[in-house]
Amino acid sequence: MPLRNADFQLIRRDGNARRGSFLTAHGRVETPVFMPVGTCATVKGLTPEMVHATGAQILLANTYHLAIRPGDALIRQMGGLHAFMNWQGPILTDSGGFQVFSLAEKRKITEEGVAFRSHIDGSLLNLTPAKAVEIQENLGSDIAMCLDECPPFGCDEKALQGAVNRTIAWAAKCLDAQKREDQLLFAIVQGATDLGLRGYCAERLVAMDFPGYALGGFSVGETPEQMALALAPCAAFLPENKPRYLMGVGRPIDLLRAVEAGIDMFDCVMPTRNGRNAMAFVHSGELRLRNACHRGQTAPLDPLCSCYTCKNYTRGYLHHLFQTEEMLGPTLVSIHNLSYYAALMKGARDAIAAGTYGTYMQGCLEGWGQRP
Amino acid sequence: MPLRNADFQLIRRDGNARRGSFLTAHGRVETPVFMPVGTCATVKGLTPEMVHATGAQILLANTYHLAIRPGDALIRQMGGLHAFMNWQGPILTDSGGFQVFSLAEKRKITEEGVAFRSHIDGSLLNLTPAKAVEIQENLGSDIAMCLDECPPFGCDEKALQGAVNRTIAWAAKCLDAQKREDQLLFAIVQGATDLGLRGYCAERLVAMDFPGYALGGFSVGETPEQMALALAPCAAFLPENKPRYLMGVGRPIDLLRAVEAGIDMFDCVMPTRNGRNAMAFVHSGELRLRNACHRGQTAPLDPLCSCYTCKNYTRGYLHHLFQTEEMLGPTLVSIHNLSYYAALMKGARDAIAAGTYGTYMQGCLEGWGQRP
Numbered sequence: 001m002p003l004r005n006a007d008f009q010l011i012r013r014d015g016n017a018r019r020g021s022f023l024t025a026h027g028r029v030e031t032p033v034f035m036p037v038g039t040c041a042t043v044k045g046l047t048p049e050m051v052h053a054t055g056a057q058i059l060l061a062n063t064y065h066l067a068i069r070p071g072d073a074l075i076r077q078m079g080g081l082h083a084f085m086n087w088q089g090p091i092l093t094d095s096g097g098f099q100v101f102s103l104a105e106k107r108k109i110t111e112e113g114v115a116f117r118s119h120i121d122g123s124l125l126n127l128t129p130a131k132a133v134e135i136q137e138n139l140g141s142d143i144a145m146c147l148d149e150c151p152p153f154g155c156d157e158k159a160l161q162g163a164v165n166r167t168i169a170w171a172a173k174c175l176d177a178q179k180r181e182d183q184l185l186f187a188i189v190q191g192a193t194d195l196g197l198r199g200y201c202a203e204r205l206v207a208m209d210f211p212g213y214a215l216g217g218f219s220v221g222e223t224p225e226q227m228a229l230a231l232a233p234c235a236a237f238l239p240e241n242k243p244r245y246l247m248g249v250g251r252p253i254d255l256l257r258a259v260e261a262g263i264d265m266f267d268c269v270m271p272t273r274n275g276r277n278a279m280a281f282v283h284s285g286e287l288r289l290r291n292a293c294h295r296g297q298t299a300p301l302d303p304l305c306s307c308y309t310c311k312n313y314t315r316g317y318l319h320h321l322f323q324t325e326e327m328l329g330p331t332l333v334s335i336h337n338l339s340y341y342a343a344l345m346k347g348a349r350d351a352i353a354a355g356t357y358g359t360y361m362q363g364c365l366e367g368w369g370q371r372p
Numbered sequence: 373m374p375l376r377n378a379d380f381q382l383i384r385r386d387g388n389a390r391r392g393s394f395l396t397a398h399g400r401v402e403t404p405v406f407m408p409v410g411t412c413a414t415v416k417g418l419t420p421e422m423v424h425a426t427g428a429q430i431l432l433a434n435t436y437h438l439a440i441r442p443g444d445a446l447i448r449q450m451g452g453l454h455a456f457m458n459w460q461g462p463i464l465t466d467s468g469g470f471q472v473f474s475l476a477e478k479r480k481i482t483e484e485g486v487a488f489r490s491h492i493d494g495s496l497l498n499l500t501p502a503k504a505v506e507i508q509e510n511l512g513s514d515i516a517m518c519l520d521e522c523p524p525f526g527c528d529e530k531a532l533q534g535a536v537n538r539t540i541a542w543a544a545k546c547l548d549a550q551k552r553e554d555q556l557l558f559a560i561v562q563g564a565t566d567l568g569l570r571g572y573c574a575e576r577l578v579a580m581d582f583p584g585y586a587l588g589g590f591s592v593g594e595t596p597e598q599m600a601l602a603l604a605p606c607a608a609f610l611p612e613n614k615p616r617y618l619m620g621v622g623r624p625i626d627l628l629r630a631v632e633a634g635i636d637m638f639d640c641v642m643p644t645r646n647g648r649n650a651m652a653f654v655h656s657g658e659l660r661l662r663n664a665c666h667r668g669q670t671a672p673l674d675p676l677c678s679c680y681t682c683k684n685y686t687r688g689y690l691h692h693l694f695q696t697e698e699m700l701g702p703t704l705v706s707i708h709n710l711s712y713y714a715a716l717m718k719g720a721r722d723a724i725a726a727g728t729y730g731t732y733m734q735g736c737l738e739g740w741g742q743r744p
Contacts, residue, residue, distance in 0.1 A: 040692070040693075040696040040698055041689075041692065042693060042698045042699075042700045044698060044699055044700070045699040045700065045703070046700070047680075047700065047703070047704075065696075069692065069695055069696055070667065070668070070688070070691075070692045070695070074667070074668050074688075077668060078668060078670055078686065078688055078689075079670075084686075084688075084689055084692075085689065086684045086685060086689075295442065295446070296442070296446050296449060296450060298450055298451075308419075312458045313458060314450065314456075316442075316446075316450055316456075317413075317450075317456055317457065317458075319442075320412070320413065320441065320442045320456075321412075321414060323441055323442070324412040324437075324441055326412055326414045326416060327414075327416055327417040327699060327702070327703070328414045328416070328417065328418070328419065330699070331417070331419070331699070331703075332419075
């Protein structure tokens with residue numbers, strides 16, 4: 001009997017914002033939480049110990065990439081994803097669907113699933129709901145995601161309706177296919193910014209009683225304001241007693257607005273990808289470390305941050321590392337950015353628990369120079 | 373009054389091999405010792421804590437690269453190389469001369485020094501003995517090297533003689549230019565494989581009473597056998613009571629032969645450069661991790677190694693990291709290779725102290741499949 005319950009504990013509400021926690025086979029996760037992305041079973045440029053030290057509680061790994069290289073059967077043989085990559089905390093895997101829609105070539109969607117060619121070697125692959133579950137069970141993640149169809153931004157009503165219906169049908173098939181008892185399966189609500197469709201999709205999925213729910217199809221082209229407006233009603237379609245996950249989002253400001261709307265979980269490549277490109281998120285906004293103004297500066301990235309990078313390195317040294325294209329630059333700024341995201345969520349958890357989330361969010365926005 | 377003494381302690385001799393130690397402003401170094409190379413004030417892909425954990429006692433940084441970027445004056449302003457790169461152990465800097473001869477363009481050698489164009493931006497620079505000392509004093513390394521002329525391999529007798537004479541004259545000028553009292557200045561013996569010239573050069577430099585001596589101009593094109601044959605006589609030209617440093621060498625087998633000849637210190641990019649290129653040094657020889665035979669393998673790189681990489685990762689995972697071109701692959705194999713080099717030198721120190729260096733070396737060579 002597969003695991004139907006993430007034991008979500010709602011500790012405190014502050015407006016719609018929620019301070020909670022949920023349980024996985026590799027430990028409990030405090031929410032709101034940000035999940036660093038380890039696409040190919042590694043958070044780029046960081047050891048698992050470094051990732052852990054940033055305050056990260058749970059990682060995301062990408063099913064599409066891992067199924068292609070090195071293959072999910074091989075990872076299963078090697079003891080599963082945790083042993084493979086040396087991360088003993090919780091791991092969430094996506095279904096592979098999003099990458100099929102964004103990376104793969106010549107894809108063809110049917111009611112059964114999606115056929116496509118690998119972006120690595122062009123080989124023909126087929127992803128069905130049952131296959132997506134099988135791959136994720138091979139990987140051995142703590143949280144698996146249902147195969148969904150993420151329609152392109154701005155597609156017509158009929159295409160959107162079709163995607164929502166397939167997403168619902170595929171979720172039921174994923175549930176049927178599930179065998180592992182130590183893996184939580186989350187469903188994904190689609191429907192773009194059409195609240196009617198979002199509500200319809202959520203209602204059908206909630207009836208199937210998944211242990212957690214995600215909002216997919218955000219941050220795919222709509223404006224941040226469109227997303228922010230849709231989030232509170234979409235979150236309200238979901239059960240109070242299950243974790244809510246906003247997929248692929250986002251900037252610090254997007255996280256805070258989503259927490260305000262009642263979202264519990266996030267993932268995004270932004271802190272690591274931007275970190276590799278010399279961009280640091282700090283309390284005063286953003287720093288671009290290749291800029292000449294950082295040359296010789298002895299200040300840390302962020303005087304309010306206590307991460308490894310800020311405790312030990314100057315902006316001047318980080319500028320030098322990027323000027324000389326040294327690997328340590330991307331590593332150190334990724335550490336800082338992940339620490340910044342983790343601290344942002346820790347601050348949100350503490351503020352919600354204290355009933356001061358509004359003040360906390362306003363303070364962050366003012367620091368970034370954003371109008372609250 | 374500049375520091376004239378490295379307080380070299382000769383703990384034990386075993387044949388020509390020496391177990392000793394010497395003192396720097398940032399602590400004592402046990403010899404024989406291998407120094408990892410941090411060309412641009414970073415050992416590529418590793419934090420200083422990672423480097424320390426490999427067993428490294430002292431790093432080498434490159435004066436030529438740092439003088440060009442970010443500039444030695446800037447590093448001095450920022451508190452010197454140790455603060456800049458967050459390494460609190462000893463640092464040795466080369467004189468910049470070797471890179472002028474190998475990297476720079478349009479160089480012109482005179483009795484005063486060498487004029488050249490930067491390989492980064494083509495700007496015209498001038499390196500004199502006094503300037504080499506000044507730059508290294510700005511960097512604030514624990515050991516500075518005299519400016520020398522490293523003649524190309526196979527040059528004619530006259531050119532070699534000229535290079536040796538300039539190297540001697542420049543060493544005297546470096547000694548005169550030295551101001552810092554916390555920096556040891558080592559002289560460099562040139563002369564290629566011409567033992568007469570080596571002896572002449574060493575004699576003149578020893579008369580100037582430097583706190584340490586290096587052998588330069590090895591591993592520049594001669595065969596490993598030519599080098600091995602020349603090392604014992606060259607080492608014998610140097611004082612018993614000073615550390616002896618073989619610059620830019622080399623493979624594990626080269627290190628063991630040089631220790632046998634009486635050398636105390638080494639540096640080389642090989643463990644880190646090869647590590648970045650998926651080549652691991654192990655007790656049984658060498659592994660090339662991109663090879664398909666490592667796919668899915670659950671063994672560590674080296675079952676006899678206790679480094680972070682070997683304790684936590686499989687060959688199969690490392691193979692995957694290189695297949696997907698993930699940054700963590702170069703980092704993990706560099707950690708292993710530096711650990712392997714440090715352990716090789718630790719083994720040599722223990723064996724010399726026990727009077728069993730010959731057996732130790734034979735055991736290593738047999739493991740690598742080399743005829744002793």
